[in-house]
Structure formats: C-alpha cells, structure tokens
Amino acid sequence: MSIIYVLIPLAIIIVAIAIGVFFWAVKSNQFEDLDRQGYSILFDDDLSPEEKKLAEERKKLNE
Structure with missing residues (x-):
C-alpha cells in the first residue's frame, strides 16, 4: 500500500x-x-541548382 505514495506523484510528474x-x-x-x-x-x-533556387523562392512566396 505504501507504494501508492510513490507511484501517484511519479505518474503526475510523468504526465x-x-x-x-x-x-x-x-x-x-x-x-x-x-x-x-x-x-x-x-x-x-535530382533538381539542378537553378530549379532548387526557383523552388525555394516559390516556397517563400507560399508562406
């Protein structure tokens, strides 16, 4: 029964x-x-550097 005094506070801390x-x-x-x-x-x-740059610009515009 005394384990309850340990388990309940431990459960509250974990939650x-x-x-x-x-x-x-x-x-x-x-x-x-x-x-x-x-x-x-x-x-x-496998995008080229130019396509990657364009994709990043489009992503920024959509945000």
Missing part, C-alpha cells in the same frame, strides 16, 4: 512532463506542415 513536451512542440510549430513528408516522395531530388 506533467508529457503535457509540457506537447505544448513545446505546438509552440515551436512541429505540427505546422504535416503533409510535406507525404508529398516528398512524389518529387525528384
């Missing part, structure tokens, strides 16, 4: 840490672009 990590991830925009990894397989990585 508080998990909530803190979740809010940190939301605040630092970790969930902002969920589609990018799904679409990355559709595009070639």
